[in-house]
Amino acid sequence: MPLSRLRLIPPSWLLLWFAVAVFAIFQNGPMPLYSTRTLAVAWEMWDQHQFLVPHINGHPYSHKVPLLFWLIHAGWAVFGVNDVWPRLLQVMIGAGWLAAAAALAQRVFPLRPTAARMTPWFLIALAYPFLFGLQIMYEVLLALTVALTLCALCGRPRWGWFAVALGAGLMTKGPVMLLHVIFPFLLGPWWSEHARVDRRGWYLRGALAFAGGIAILLAWALPAGFAGGEAYRNELFFMQTAGRVVDSFDHARPLWWYLPMLAVLLFPWIGWPRLWRAALTFARPLGDSERFLIAWLLPTFGVFCLVSGKQVYYLLPLLPGAAMALACVLARQQARGAGTGRRWSAWPLALAVFAFALMLALLPAWLASGHLHSHWLHDAARLSAWFAVGFAALGLLLLLPGEGEGELHRIAGTSLLGVALAQALFAHALFHNFDLDPAAALLARAQAESRPIANVGQYEGQFHFRARLRGGIDEIRIGQIGEWTQAHPDGVIVRYPSKLDPRALRYALLIQPFRSRWLEVWSAPTLAAVEAGQTPAEPAQRTALYPPDYWRYGKPVERDEDSIPD
Incomplete structure (x- = not known):
């Protein structure tokens, strides 16, 4: 050639x-x-x-x-x-x-x-x-x-x-x-x-x-x-x-x-x-x-x-x-010519990969013992045993004998595949904690109905592209919910509590996990009534997205406080 x-x-x-x-x-x-x-x-x-x-x-x-x-x-x-x-x-x-x-x-x-x-x-x-x-x-x-x-x-x-x-x-x-x-x-x-x-x-x-x-x-x-x-x-x-x-x-x-x-x-x-x-x-x-x-x-x-x-x-x-x-x-x-004769110099990396594979394999049993309560670990456990097999195979690949540039290539390729495998575990077991498509779809419908939208806390544009929103979302604080509702009685409000209010299960338009919190979308008058200690007129016609395995010991798992980065 x-x-x-x-x-x-x-x-x-x-x-x-x-x-x-x-x-x-x-x-x-x-x-x-x-x-x-x-x-x-x-x-x-x-x-x-x-x-x-x-x-x-x-x-x-x-x-x-x-x-x-x-x-x-x-x-x-x-x-x-x-x-x-x-x-x-x-x-x-x-x-x-x-x-x-x-x-x-x-x-x-x-x-x-x-x-x-x-x-x-x-x-x-x-x-x-x-x-x-x-x-x-x-x-x-x-x-x-x-x-x-x-x-x-x-x-x-x-x-x-x-x-x-x-x-x-x-x-x-x-x-x-x-x-x-x-x-x-x-x-x-x-x-x-x-x-x-x-x-x-x-x-x-x-x-x-x-x-x-x-x-x-x-x-x-x-x-x-x-x-x-x-x-x-x-x-x-x-x-x-x-x-x-x-x-x-x-x-x-x-x-x-x-x-x-x-x-x-x-x-x-x-x-x-x-x-x-x-x-x-x-x-x-x-x-x-x-x-x-x-x-x-x-x-x-x-x-x-x-x-x-x-x-x-x-x-x-x-x-x-x-x-x-x-x-x-x-x-x-x-x-x-120094150090090139050592044919298994990647063994510490292999041990680290084996340890991670063992942790993934044992994760379902640890959770079943009742000693681990993190929702992240509960999510990962659904698929961790399957991914443990993949990481164990990568560990064996690292233990193959080799020297010189061939060893460098093998470590680099194994690392690249290992990172991609870890990302796949995240995507299939944990990404639903970051997937804003359900909320974005609801907000897109609200926009189509010309309903104004408010976000409790700082808004970082997370819905605009997915919902193809035109116009802005108002940023409000918890104490401003009633005031905003009076000005926008047909509006919807998004908020991010660390623990679900039981009334949200009955009255919120949508509930879904988001990072280490929950994401709730409410009709503004309904949320204003709840915040004022009143009983809303009737339950919302909503789509509730809370996977059953988030409910343990008879109540929703409290998700840790987590700040939203800039």
């Missing part, structure tokens, strides 16, 4: 990841509140033909910039409004991120093809980015643009592409994109031969490229700021960046919070002894490749630790660098 045709065939790691990701993302519907909120914003922009300023629940949405929404709109323009295209788009973005990371590794390790070849295998095995990548969210697209920007910076710099990729990142999640790429640029002479040879040209052309990327953002932000109004403009240009950096109004965490999260991000590789041995025996000198990784990862991670607002997925764009670092230490160990 000609070489030109060979290059058109995707590598095996990418084909494997893509097939597993497509399988996994269609196991269940969009997840609240992340995916449903993204789809709600895209839907409102589409429905209102307002493509400049994102909107949610009828108000300008300053938290995000619009590139992901525009990509969703592009598919809807061809295929119509649906939730299949956004999910396929998310998988394609993830595949693009992996391909860009592999290309970046080739540019970072031009003289170490083994490290470059290992990098994507380390990356596809990581459990957290795979599972988070099933959310219709912005971070994977941001990670893709970061990898593309650094690809343009490494080797011989291509400043035009650098500016375009930087602008795409800024249009994905705003100025945080600059934080991901600024340190490799500033420290360029330390790791780049091109920067050392032409230091003045490096900084001059780089400054122009940064200006070009920022100009792409401003080309949207300036007209959007004026179109969205003063409040939107102030939040867009100040609050959404400064508010998180200085004194976070969202996700405030202590300085050290990211350190234990590294174990989550680097699972399963933290359990591979061979990798630990390679890291502990890593010897200097440092080449330009290692210096690039240090210049990128350490200062960027340090600044993220200093930033007040923290979430695990904020570090997603750094994971290709972490995968390259792991590949580098393993490749250097392999080049020395």
Whole structure:
């Protein structure tokens, strides 16, 4: 086969990841509140033909910039409004991120093809980015643009592409994109031969490229700021960046919070002894490749630790660098011929998988003993024994003898399949706690009857796309139910109690589990009467969705308090 045709065939790691990701993302519907909120914003922009300023629940949405929404709109323009295209788009973005990371590794390790070849295998095995990548969210697209920007910076710099990729990142999640790429640029002479040879040209052309990327953002932000109004403009240009950096109004965490999260991000590789041995025996000198990784990862991670607002997925764009670092230490160990003779070095991972399989197999018996009361465990127990067989098989796969890159491939493939299997267990046993389709269908009927809708507590757009709602949902507090009902006597109200009121079983329009709470939809006059201690006129004609196994000991199981994330 000609070489030109060979290059058109995707590598095996990418084909494997893509097939597993497509399988996994269609196991269940969009997840609240992340995916449903993204789809709600895209839907409102589409429905209102307002493509400049994102909107949610009828108000300008300053938290995000619009590139992901525009990509969703592009598919809807061809295929119509649906939730299949956004999910396929998310998988394609993830595949693009992996391909860009592999290309970046080739540019970072031009003289170490083994490290470059290992990098994507380390990356596809990581459990957290795979599972988070099933959310219709912005971070994977941001990670893709970061990898593309650094690809343009490494080797011989291509400043035009650098500016375009930087602008795409800024249009994905705003100025945080600059934080991901600024340190490799500033420290360029330390790791780049091109920067050392032409230091003045490096900084001059780089400054122009940064200006070009920022100009792409401003080309949207300036007209959007004026179109969205003063409040939107102030939040867009100040609050959404400064508010998180200085004194976070969202996700405030202590300085050290990211350190234990590294174990989550680097699972399963933290359990591979061979990798630990390679890291502990890593010897200097440092080449330009290692210096690039240090210049990128350490200062960027340090600044993220200093930033007040923290979430695990904020570090997603750094994971290709972490995968390259792991590949580098393993490749250097392999080049020395050290540690390659151990043919069962994955045994700790196998033991962990066997322990998880045993726990799943024993879960029904533990629940039958009456000592476990979590509704999550009760739900999982319905299918846990079947999934225990699958995890036991994966554990046996990890115990097969092997060495060198073959062992790396086997661990990566097993991890990927294991994560997909865990996600399938969630989808078939637990997702009904997140499935808002029944409530969305009822609210769609209420909208068709021109009945106003209120939500007790903060509304995050979770019904807008699924119900194809037009117009806003009112946000009210418990104490405002009577007042809202007087103004909207034909309205419906959604609320989320931690424990069902027995009267809800008789009078609510709909009851369904939602996360660790319940979701109830009421006719407004009925709920107002119940809250006032009165007896409603007659029971509601309702659809009650409460699985029988939620009732134990003669009463509904109380679900733990659970805050709804932003």
